[in-house]
Amino acid sequence: MRNAIFYLTYNGLYNFTNGIGTQTQLLITGLEALHDELARTYSSIDLHVICPEPDTQTWGYEHGFYQRQRERVRQLGGQVHLIPYKQQPRQDLWGIPSWKALCQNVAPFLRQQALAYDRSLIICVDQPWLQTPYYFKMERGSAFQNQADVLLVLYSTAFIRYDGAPDAAEVAWEQRGLEASQPDSRVALADVCPSFTDHLKRHFRLPAPQFAPYTSSILVNDSTFPPEDETVSRKTLQAYGVPTDADLLLAFGRAAVIKGFEKLIPALAPLRDRIHFVLISVPYIGDESQQRLYDQLLRRNGLRATHIKAFTRDLPRALCQWPRTKIVAVPSRYETFSNIPVEVALWAREKGPVVVASAAGGFVDQIETGITGFLTDTSSSQQLTQTLRLVLDLSPEGHAAIRQRAYQRVMKLYDFEQNFSATLRWFWQRLDGKAGHYASSGWW
Numbered sequence: 001m002r003n004a005i006f007y008l009t010y011n012g013l014y015n016f017t018n019g020i021g022t023q024t025q026l027l028i029t030g031l032e033a034l035h036d037e038l039a040r041t042y043s044s045i046d047l048h049v050i051c052p053e054p055d056t057q058t059w060g061y062e063h064g065f066y067q068r069q070r071e072r073v074r075q076l077g078g079q080v081h082l083i084p085y086k087q088q089p090r091q092d093l094w095g096i097p098s099w100k101a102l103c104q105n106v107a108p109f110l111r112q113q114a115l116a117y118d119r120s121l122i123i124c125v126d127q128p129w130l131q132t133p134y135y136f137k138m139e140r141g142s143a144f145q146n147q148a149d150v151l152l153v154l155y156s157t158a159f160i161r162y163d164g165a166p167d168a169a170e171v172a173w174e175q176r177g178l179e180a181s182q183p184d185s186r187v188a189l190a191d192v193c194p195s196f197t198d199h200l201k202r203h204f205r206l207p208a209p210q211f212a213p214y215t216s217s218i219l220v221n222d223s224t225f226p227p228e229d230e231t232v233s234r235k236t237l238q239a240y241g242v243p244t245d246a247d248l249l250l251a252f253g254r255a256a257v258i259k260g261f262e263k264l265i266p267a268l269a270p271l272r273d274r275i276h277f278v279l280i281s282v283p284y285i286g287d288e289s290q291q292r293l294y295d296q297l298l299r300r301n302g303l304r305a306t307h308i309k310a311f312t313r314d315l316p317r318a319l320c321q322w323p324r325t326k327i328v329a330v331p332s333r334y335e336t337f338s339n340i341p342v343e344v345a346l347w348a349r350e351k352g353p354v355v356v357a358s359a360a361g362g363f364v365d366q367i368e369t370g371i372t373g374f375l376t377d378t379s380s381s382q383q384l385t386q387t388l389r390l391v392l393d394l395s396p397e398g399h400a401a402i403r404q405r406a407y408q409r410v411m412k413l414y415d416f417e418q419n420f421s422a423t424l425r426w427f428w429q430r431l432d433g434k435a436g437h438y439a440s441s442g443w444w
Contacts, residue, residue, distance in 0.1 A: 015060035046077030130177030190214035216337035236318035252280035260331035320347035
């Protein structure tokens with residue numbers, strides 16, 4: 001039996017600038033690791049990756065990176081496919097006209113591609129691809145000749161992006177996309193984490209949606225996570241100008257309001273004599289306004305700080321294994337699933353920091369407060385300061401116990417190899433002759 005996974009994304013193939021890119025890379029790397037095991041269970045599985053067609057306006061385009069990803073996908077039996085969407089030269093990807101064009105253009109393409117396979121799983125990631133099932137239905141002669149199932153994967157909604165005042169057109173786009181999942185359809189919604197699944201049920205009219213397991217995960221055996229020799233970590237800290245003779249508090253991520261760094265910095269003022277603050281902020285292209293704000297706040301609050309203003313992977317890895325890094329703070333206003341708590345848990349299993357995160361979004365699923373890390377109300381500067389002080393006051397034994405429990409929790413719950421295998425079982429291991437929990441051949 002010939003199987004295919006068609007993965008529709010918009011980052012992580014020719015650019016790598018956000019969390020969607022992380023998910024794309026996770027899938028490719030994970031399937032490289034799982035290839036032989038999955039072939040024994042399902043026979044061959046070809047991976048095809050589908051992205052919007054890039055041009056000179058594409059954020060973070062890197063040709064060498066793109067060529068490497070094309071070769072990796074080819075080694076997994078599939079191809080990279082680019083879908084046009086622009087009617088105007090400067091048309092932005094992040095808008096409903098672009099999303100509509102992508103879904104219209106990809107639907108007939110996928111139908112043709114699926115003819116080569118006995119069984120296909122089409123994974124549509126985020127808003128740009130969300131109405132792909134709708135456009136399958138709108139085509140004439142809409143039935144797939146072979147078995148094809150769709151998994152709709154969202155990581156945010158208009159209710160999150162607009163902080164309680166969502167754009168009505170974007171809500172309508174999401175509503176129509178999500179309602180394709182019905183008991184008699186071959187469309188499922190991704191259950192990425194409990195809190196976000198609750199969010200979808202609460203904010204959208206979904207009479208009887210099917211939720212398939214698609215737990216946000218990490219490749220726990222990836223080569224980036226083995227313990228690093230302390231001399232290597234020390235050299236990395238010194239190369240970035242981070243002091244090795246002070247207790248450290250780390251925060252890292254995009255230079256964006258949603259990340260909450262402008263709330264964290266004032267909360268550190270009462271702790272200025274106890275820690276050196278390391279901030280790694282990654283700006284959007286051509287927009288350094290948030291980074292300038294962070295620098296102003298650092299000066300205003302008199303903090304000892306090192307502000308790194310570009311993406312780096314080696315510095316967080318070193319800091320999260322450095323014995324004098326006490327805390328990684330994640331003050332985001334909302335994140336459906338943040339990789340930071342799970343990465344920190346893997347890096348810091350022998351020595352390093354514990355996580356203090358917002359009591360919001362997916363953090364409440366990832367962290368058991370006081371057990372595997374700490375949750376706090378980051379909208380209250382006083383509450384945030386109190387929680388950070390509590391962690392700084394932990395005994396070495398208490399600190400180590402939290403780190404160990406965090407590591408064990410990640411290994412148990414967030415292993416990609418375990419969780420992606422569960423997704424494929426839901427769709428492809430038959431109970432009644434049909435994929436997953438479907439009652440009929442349904443939507444197409």
